[in-house]
Amino acid sequence: MMNAQVMTRKQRQTTDDSERLLDISGLKIWYRTTRGNAQAVDGVDLLIKRNEIFGLAGESGCGKTTLARGILGMTKLPGFVESGEAVYYTRVSDTSFVGSDLLTMPARQIRQMRWQHLSYIPQGAMNVLSPVTRIEKQILDAMFEHSDMSKEEARARMYECLEMVGLEPTVAKMYPHELSGGMKQRVTIAAAISLKPGLIIADEPTTALDVNVQQVILQEMKDIASQMGLTLIYVTHDMAVHAEMADRLGIMYAGLIVEVAPVIETFKEPLHPYTRGLISSIPVIGGDRERMVGIPGNAPSPLDWPSGCRFHPRCPKVMDVCRGTAPPMLEVAPGHLVACHLYPTPISGAAPFAEER
Amino acid sequence: MTELKETKPVIDVRNTSKVFNIPTPGFEREYIAAVDQVSLKLYDKPAQIVSLVGESGSGKTTLARMMLGLTPPTKGEILYRGTRIQDLKKDAWWDFRRNVQPIFQDPFGIYNPFYRVDRALDMTIKNFDLASSKDEAVEIKSEALRAVDLRPDDVVGRYPHQLSGGQCQRVMLARTLLLQPKIIVADEPVSMIDVAVRMLFLNTLLDFRDKYNISSLMITHDLATAYYMGGPMIVLCFGRAVESGDIVQLLDKPSHPYTQQLLKAIPSPDPTQRWETRANVKITDRPLTREGSKCVYVERCPHAMDVCRQQRPPDFMIDEGHYTACFLHRDKPERSAVGL
Numbered sequence: 204m205m206n207a208q209v210m211t212r213k214q215r216q217t218t219d220d221s222e223r224l225l226d227i228s229g230l231k232i233w234y235r236t237t238r239g240n241a242q243a244v245d246g247v248d249l250l251i252k253r254n255e256i257f258g259l260a261g262e263s264g265c266g267k268t269t270l271a272r273g274i275l276g277m278t279k280l281p282g283f284v285e286s287g288e289a290v291y292y293t294r295v296s297d298t299s300f301v302g303s304d305l306l307t308m309p310a311r312q313i314r315q316m317r318w319q320h321l322s323y324i325p326q327g328a329m330n331v332l333s334p335v336t337r338i339e340k341q342i343l344d345a346m347f348e349h350s351d352m353s354k355e356e357a358r359a360r361m362y363e364c365l366e367m368v369g370l371e372p373t374v375a376k377m378y379p380h381e382l383s384g385g386m387k388q389r390v391t392i393a394a395a396i397s398l399k400p401g402l403i404i405a406d407e408p409t410t411a412l413d414v415n416v417q418q419v420i421l422q423e424m425k426d427i428a429s430q431m432g433l434t435l436i437y438v439t440h441d442m443a444v445h446a447e448m449a450d451r452l453g454i455m456y457a458g459l460i461v462e463v464a465p466v467i468e469t470f471k472e473p474l475h476p477y478t479r480g481l482i483s484s485i486p487v488i489g490g491d492r493e494r495m496v497g498i499p500g501n502a503p504s505p506l507d508w509p510s511g512c513r514f515h516p517r518c519p520k521v522m523d524v525c526r527g528t529a530p531p532m533l534e535v536a537p538g539h540l541v542a543c544h545l546y547p548t549p550i551s552g553a554a555p556f557a558e559e560r
Numbered sequence: 561m562t563e564l565k566e567t568k569p570v571i572d573v574r575n576t577s578k579v580f581n582i583p584t585p586g587f588e589r590e591y592i593a594a595v596d597q598v599s600l601k602l603y604d605k606p607a608q609i610v611s612l613v614g615e616s617g618s619g620k621t622t623l624a625r626m627m628l629g630l631t632p633p634t635k636g637e638i639l640y641r642g643t644r645i646q647d648l649k650k651d652a653w654w655d656f657r658r659n660v661q662p663i664f665q666d667p668f669g670i671y672n673p674f675y676r677v678d679r680a681l682d683m684t685i686k687n688f689d690l691a692s693s694k695d696e697a698v699e700i701k702s703e704a705l706r707a708v709d710l711r712p713d714d715v716v717g718r719y720p721h722q723l724s725g726g727q728c729q730r731v732m733l734a735r736t737l738l739l740q741p742k743i744i745v746a747d748e749p750v751s752m753i754d755v756a757v758r759m760l761f762l763n764t765l766l767d768f769r770d771k772y773n774i775s776s777l778m779i780t781h782d783l784a785t786a787y788y789m790g791g792p793m794i795v796l797c798f799g800r801a802v803e804s805g806d807i808v809q810l811l812d813k814p815s816h817p818y819t820q821q822l823l824k825a826i827p828s829p830d831p832t833q834r835w836e837t838r839a840n841v842k843i844t845d846r847p848l849t850r851e852g853s854k855c856v857y858v859e860r861c862p863h864a865m866d867v868c869r870q871q872r873p874p875d876f877m878i879d880e881g882h883y884t885a886c887f888l889h890r891d892k893p894e895r896s897a898v899g900l
Contacts, residue, residue, distance in 0.1 A: 262754040263725075384616075413615040413781060418825040422838060440755055447827040447834055466831045484759050485829045486784040488811055494766075495788070497759030501724050 221300070223292050224402060224434050225251040225274070230287030230306075232266075232273040234505075235280075241505040243269040243282070245458035248532065251402070251436060256428060258449030258466065259438045260481065264502050266458045267438045268326060271404045274436075275323050276305050276313045291402070293320065318349035322395040324405040332379040332387060339375035342394045350398055364393040367430075368423055385416035389423070396427060403428075404436045409444070421448055442485050446470055451538075454478045457503050457513035460532070464539040474541040476518050512544065520545060568642065569601035570742050570775070571627055571660065576636035577799075578622050594622040596799040596856075597636065604742040607773045609765065611786035611807060613822070614796030620779045623796075624747045627777070628662050658688060661736040663746040667728035667753065671720040677728065678716045680735050681705075690738060704734040708764050726757030733764055737772070744768070744776040750785060762788060783826060787811060792881075795819050798856040804875075805882030815884040818857045855887070863888055 232244040244266040251257050261267050272278060274289050290302040305313065305321075317323075325331055333341060339361065346357045362372050368389040379387055388408060395403055405424070409417040425448060428435045437448055445452050445466060452469045454462040454477065462475040473479045480498035500517035503509055509516050515525040524544050532542040533549040578595040596619070602610060614620050625631045626638055629645040637644050640656050648656055664670050671677055681701050684690070691697035702712040708730040720728055729749060736744055746765070750758045762785065768774040778789055786793055786807060793807040795818065803816040814820045824837065855861070855868040867887050875883040875895040883895055 262756055414783075414822060414825040415615065418827075418835065421827070422835065441827075442755070443827040443829040446829045446831040449831075470829070470831050480756060482829065484755050486762075486782075486788040487829065488784050488787045488823070488826070492788065492790055494763060495759045497763075498756035499760070501727065501757075502754070 221298070222252045223250065223300070224253045225249075225292070226288075226290045226302070227251075227274065228288055228290075230270070230273065230289060231285035232269050232278055232282055233285045234269075234282045236506065238506055240285075242285075242458055242508065243505050244273060245505075245508065247287070247455075247458075247460050249453060249460060249463070251434060252451075253401075254428075254432050254434055255450045256425070256435045256437060256448055258445035258452040259436060259455060260440060260442060260445055260452060261455035262440055262481075262502055264505070265455045266505070267440075267455055268406055270455070271323070271406050271436065271438050274305060275317065275321055275404060276308065277323070291316070291320065293401070314349070318345060318395075318398045318400060320401050322398075322400040322403045324391055324395050324403065324408045326407045327411060331391060334379055336378075337375070338377055338379070338382075338390055342375075342390070342397060345394055346397050360397055361393075364397045365390075367396065367427060368393045369419075384412055385420065388412065388416075388420055392420070392424065392427070396431065396433075399431060400433060402434045402436065404438070406438045407440075408437075410439065410441070417444075424448075442481055454481070457508055458505060459513065459542065461514070461543070462539075462541045464536075464541075468536070468539050474535065474539070474546055475514075475543045476520050476545075477514050480517075480519075512542075567603055567605045569639075570604045570641060571602040572639040572642075573598060573600045573623070573627065574637050574639065575599050576623075576626060576633045576638055578619070578626060578631070579634045593799050595619040595626070595633075598623060598794075598796070598799075598801045600794060600801070600804075602743055602775055602777060604773065604775050607769045607775045609769055609776045609778055609789045609791040611789055611791065611793040612777060612779045612796060613781065613783055613786050613793060615781060615822075617798070618796040619799040620781075620796055621747055624662070624745050624777070624779055627745055628660060629656065658739050659742040661739060661741040661744050663729070663732050663736065663744060663749045665748040665752060667725045667732070668720055670732065671728065673720055675719075676717055677720055677723060677731050678718075680731065681738060684735050684738050688739060700738060701734075704737045705731070707737055707767075708733045709760055710734065724757070725753040726761060729753055729761055730764065733761070733768075736774075737768070740772065741774060744774060745779075746776055747779045748781070749778075751781070758785075765789065783811070783822060795822070800856050800885065802857065802886070803882075803884045805879070809879060809882050813878065813882070815878050815882075815889055816857075816886045817861045817863055817888070819884075821860075855885075 227247055227249040230244060230247045234241040234243055247270060259267055269282065273284065278284055284306050289305045291305050292300040292302045295301050342361050343357055346352060361375065365372060365374060370386065370389055370393065374382065374386065409420050412420065421444065424435065439445065449466040452464060452466045453460050454475065456477050462478050469478060470482060473482050484495055484497040498517055503513060511527045512525040512530050515521045518525065522544060530542045530544045532540050533546065534540050535546045535549060575597050576595060577593055577597050579591050579593050582590040582592055612620055612623065626633050632646050640648065643652060645656065671680065678701065685697050691700055705712045705715055710727060710730055715723065715727060715731060750761055753761065765776050769776065778786065780786055790807060792805065793810055794801050795803040795816065797818045803810060803819050814823055853872055854870065855873050858864045858868045861868065865887060873885045873887050875885050876889040876892040877883055877895055878889060878892060
């Protein structure tokens with residue numbers, strides 16, 4: 204874990220304050236089970252920059268959702284934060300920023316942070332709406348809960364948000380069952396942006412939707428993010444969606460981030476064998492129909508991660524060193540970090556941290 | 561598509577519709593045609609994989625359920641080797657049950673959580689008398705599991721929650737393989753399993769076609785998956801087959817505006833080629849009641865003409881075996897006989 208923390212410190216140096224929004228280091232979120240602790244998120248280091256769309260990819264069970272909810276301080280028993288911090292930087296004036304750890308914040312304070320600074324669009328967002336309450340009341344209640352807006356202000360803002368996501372004002376008076384899946388998804392997005400948060404975490408928001416509707420929602424979210432200058436952490440297993448949306452992409456495997464790079468780099472030159480596997484198992488329309496292999500084997504269990512590099516039992520390029528030693532996260536090209544023994548040398552300038560280790 | 565006139569289709573869906581009655585407040589009734597006059601044929605010689613593509617609500621699953629004999633069609637008929645599924649007599653019904661096998665979407669929902677997963681295999685062996693002794697039963701069970709890329713040790717004696725979605729789904733494939741069916745009807749089989757193991761599942765279906773001569777009807781919303789499988793494809797839009805033909809031909813020259821829209825909406829796995837056009841779909845206008853006298857896609861179609869609102873478009877032939885139900889192509893010859 205030492206290496207990883209070293210890496211964060213390094214990133215802190217390379218990124219100036221105004222760019223930094225969320226700094227996660229050594230974050231471990233475990234679940235207590237009868238058979239020991241399930242180490243769902245097991246030492247994640249990540250730096251989210253202001254105004255970027257950060258994609259988080261990985262197969263199911265790799266800890267994506269646990270990480271997303273953990274950042275928001277939504278970890279519930281039997282889950283608990285074992286260690287680590289997630290520092291969120293708020294702008295206090297044009298040049299100064301104040302960081303506060305979301306994980307140690309008292310419940311009262313994080314309630315204030317939610318919606319005003321942090322918003323969450325959960326998985327299967329169409330099912331989070333109450334079936335017996337009008338859309339209007341659901342959005343307004345949340346707004347009153349998290350801010351001290353007056354009724355008129357809140358109502359005006361709600362209509363503004365509905366319009367931003369392309370919904371008619373009449374939708375406000377409707378019940379969820381009167382809306383289609385895509386419309387419900389838009390309602391949750393409207394609610395998420397209602398208090399102008401700085402960061403939205405969207406967890407598989409379009410997975411259950413049709414491709415046509417998915418395109419509409421993705422394009423809308425991208426527009427809203429750039430209009431409002433907000434940061435979006437977009438969690439999905441669908442690599443094609445990441446290619447369409449993300450600025451930077453983090454690949455998660457077995458509770459760890461194994462590769463972080465600008466999305467163009469990731470697709471042009473994926474380094475980690477797992478990333479390569481993910482990208483090569485996207486079926487493409489056109490061209491020769493070759494037999495694709497995917498990634499053989501099964502995702503490991505969080506109760507008992509494999510030793511050394513956690514991908515080694517499935518890795519096509521496994522070496523002896525992989526079985527015993529976990530690879531450190533190294534910056535092998537500008538902005539391109541990877542944790543794999545195939546790439547043991549960081550770019551020059553990153554060397555001092557090897558000494559520290 | 562190589563259409564051999566000599567061979568008879570195993571399943572022949574003829575102009576079939578399924579109409580549902582929607583409850584509405586008051587006394588008026590509303591009807592919705594989930595499947596609206598669809599025809600398709602599934603052959604076993606040669607084995608082929610037919611893809612059925614469409615959005616949710618396009619009637620894919622209803623069509624699959626009718627083909628499995630789970631629900632009767634409202635209009636039209638579905639023939640199994642020349643007999644209507646509903647009219648199959650005892651022996652023929654068992655023959656149908658054996659030769660047409662389903663794979664469902666949710667790999668966890670199909671197992672009873674209280675039983676071990678291999679019970680699905682044991683019961684199949686027992687019900688269809690596939691083995692004469694216990695040893696033989698174990699033997700064919702292991703063989704079937706190995707054929708779908710599973711190690712019997714990993715699976716036998718486990719409960720569903722101990723397996724991954726991909727493994728569960730492949731145990732289902734092993735079950736169908738025991739029966740050596742003629743047709744597999746797979747309803748969105750890969751939408752709930754991980755990308756990485758999705759390929760293993762699709763490859764197994766391809767192997768079934770090539771090694772065991774098993775045809776499949778692959779129902780999916782993902783055009784890229786359909787392309788990977790190859791073979792004939794049918795595009796469903798609000799219950800109607802709007803375009804059909806060999807997948808390469810069809811995706812090379814998509815002729816129906818709906819197919820074109822569907823193709824455009826697929827995110828491309830290349831960050832240097834992002835969407836250039838804005839999606840112009842209005843999510844709100846989802847046609848609920850479907851009238852027979854106009855094109856189903858007319859409300860969303862960018863090329864909508866007057867004739868589209870007055871008349872239901874017949875199938876026009878774009879190429880040999882490639883048909884589209886759109887008036888934009890009315891200069892092309894019209895298809896007279898129904899059937900893919």
